[in-house]
Amino acid sequence: xxxxxxxxxxxxxxxxxxxxxxxxxxxxxxxxxxxxxxxxxxxxxxxxxxxxxxxxxxxxxxxxxxxxxxxxxxxxxxxxxxxxxxxxxxxxxxxxxxxxxxxxxxxxxxxxxxxxxxxxxxxxxxxxxxxxxxxxxxxxxxxxxxxxxxxxxxxxxxxxxxxxxxxxxxxxxxxxxxxxxxxxxxxx
Amino acid sequence: xxxxxxxxxxxxxxxxxxxxxxxxxxxxxxxxxxxxxxxxxxxxxxxxxxxxxxxxxxxxxxxxxxxxxxxxxxxxxxxxxxxxxxxxxxxxxxxxxxxxxxxxxxxxxxxxxxxxxxxxxxxxxxxxxxxxxxxxxxxxxxxxxxxxxxxxxxxxxxxxxxxxxxxxxxxxxxxxxxxxxxxxxxxxxxxxxxxxxxxxxxxxxxxxxxxxxxxxxxxxxxxxxxxxxxxxxxxxxxxxxxxxxxxxxxxxxxxxxxxxxxxxxxxxxxxx
Numbered sequence: 001x002x003x004x005x006x007x008x009x010x011x012x013x014x015x016x017x018x019x020x021x022x023x024x025x026x027x028x029x030x031x032x033x034x035x036x037x038x039x040x041x042x043x044x045x046x047x048x049x050x051x052x053x054x055x056x057x058x059x060x061x062x063x064x065x066x067x068x069x070x071x072x073x074x075x076x077x078x079x080x081x082x083x084x085x086x087x088x089x090x091x092x093x094x095x096x097x098x099x100x101x102x103x104x105x106x107x108x109x110x111x112x113x114x115x116x117x118x119x120x121x122x123x124x125x126x127x128x129x130x131x132x133x134x135x136x137x138x139x140x141x142x143x144x145x146x147x148x149x150x151x152x153x154x155x156x157x158x159x160x161x162x163x164x165x166x167x168x169x170x171x172x173x174x175x176x177x178x179x180x181x182x183x184x185x186x187x188x
Numbered sequence: 189x190x191x192x193x194x195x196x197x198x199x200x201x202x203x204x205x206x207x208x209x210x211x212x213x214x215x216x217x218x219x220x221x222x223x224x225x226x227x228x229x230x231x232x233x234x235x236x237x238x239x240x241x242x243x244x245x246x247x248x249x250x251x252x253x254x255x256x257x258x259x260x261x262x263x264x265x266x267x268x269x270x271x272x273x274x275x276x277x278x279x280x281x282x283x284x285x286x287x288x289x290x291x292x293x294x295x296x297x298x299x300x301x302x303x304x305x306x307x308x309x310x311x312x313x314x315x316x317x318x319x320x321x322x323x324x325x326x327x328x329x330x331x332x333x334x335x336x337x338x339x340x341x342x343x344x345x346x347x348x349x350x351x352x353x354x355x356x357x358x359x360x361x362x363x364x365x366x367x368x369x370x371x372x373x374x375x376x377x378x379x380x381x382x383x384x385x386x387x388x389x390x391x392x393x394x395x396x397x398x399x400x401x402x403x404x405x406x407x408x409x410x411x412x413x414x415x416x417x418x419x420x421x422x423x424x425x426x427x428x429x430x431x432x433x434x435x436x437x438x439x440x441x442x443x444x445x446x447x448x449x450x451x452x453x454x455x456x457x458x459x460x
Contacts, residue, residue, distance in 0.1 A: 067210060068203035076199045083192065102191040102198075120193065124200025131201050136212075143209040146198045
């Protein structure tokens with residue numbers, strides 16, 4: 001079924017919308033969740049939560065790209081679940097590696113508390129702009145790694161690059177991001 | 189700000205960017221959906237692989253052809269025929285560089301000798317002494333004319349002469365004579381050896397296929413035979429055979445050639 005038809009079903013409050021979405025994007029969303037959570041059961045629950053949130057979001061929303069819309073919901077839900085799960089202890093896995101990498105760009109000594117949380121929206125915007133200005137291939141790598149939290153070998157296979165090449169490219173992107181965030185005064 | 193905050197913020201990336209990245213990934217992994225498309229892809233791939241094979245083959249063939257061409261060109265330019273040819277060329281270069289000063293020395297010595305003889309003749313008081321001298325000169329002249337006849341006649345083996353025994357060198361030399369060291373010391377005359385196939389093999393081996401060795405490192409043993417080689421221009425080169433199957437040329441100092449013991453025995457057989 002076409003995405004527009006599925007969205008129409010949501011707008012009509014037809015529960016068939018969830019069945020169709022699950023058929024078309026179930027696997028995809030499961031992969032997105034699994035990249036972050038690294039757990040099949042958690043990922044399945046996360047996908048179910050995604051359908052619920054999508055049901056609650058449409059209407060009023062009418063996403064232009066349903067696939068990306070669902071991916072974003074899944075990813076954010078998965079990350080929330082990841083944070084809740086790893087509040088006590090941090091394990092090891094792709095997600096930890098991704099966060100370690102991003103720590104290079106974060107200002108760990110700086111204050112990022114509730115008062116400054118309003119900056120979060122600005123930070124989102126900044127990162128979006130940063131991704132937009134990257135060359136196509138670098139943008140893809142950035143999205144695959146820091147949005148989808150994909151493993152480096154998987155990214156290398158997707159873009160027919162060597163793992164080393166992907167690692168080096170990501171390192172350069174992080175350097176650019178750090179510089180960009182400094183210029184935007186998000187970090188010192 | 190923590191890494192988690194950054195990761196969360198990355199969740200705000202525009203849907204279009206995410207969709208674009210997804211599209212690129214899908215298009216690179218996409219498989220042809222219909223049978224026709226699959227056939228088309230298969231055909232295209234096989235065409236590509238056949239093309240690649242042809243290209244590879246062409247490159248290899250062309251590069252081989254270029255290498256062979258360059259080799260032939262170099263061979264032609266350098267005039268390389270075979271290893272013995274190179275050795276001969278080197279030897280002849282050394283000969284010419286050595287022969288010139290030697291010839292000058294010989295000429296000077298001859299001149300001095302002649303003038304001494306003249307002075308001696310003038311100073312000679314006795315007629316008997318001068319007549320004896322004349323007799324001995326005549327005897328020497330007779331002897332040398334015999335040698336010359338021998339040289340001219342050579343020894344025949346079919347149509348082959350002793351010079352043919354020199355193998356590759358025979359173009360350079362017109363006469364070959366041989367004498368043992370002992371006979372030469374006793375004033376014996378040189379021999380023109382009879383041509384034999386074994387003799388040719390042995391001499392050719394000795395002159396062109398021997399292994400050059402610095403004389404100081406070679407245990408040559410005593411000199412046993414001399415072989416005199418006369419060039420077209422009258423120059424005479426002496427080759428010395430040693431008891432331990434080595435050969436040296438007087439005009440190539442410091443180097444001896446090792447030959448096989450069997451070949452050395454063949455050279456020795458030329459005297460029997």
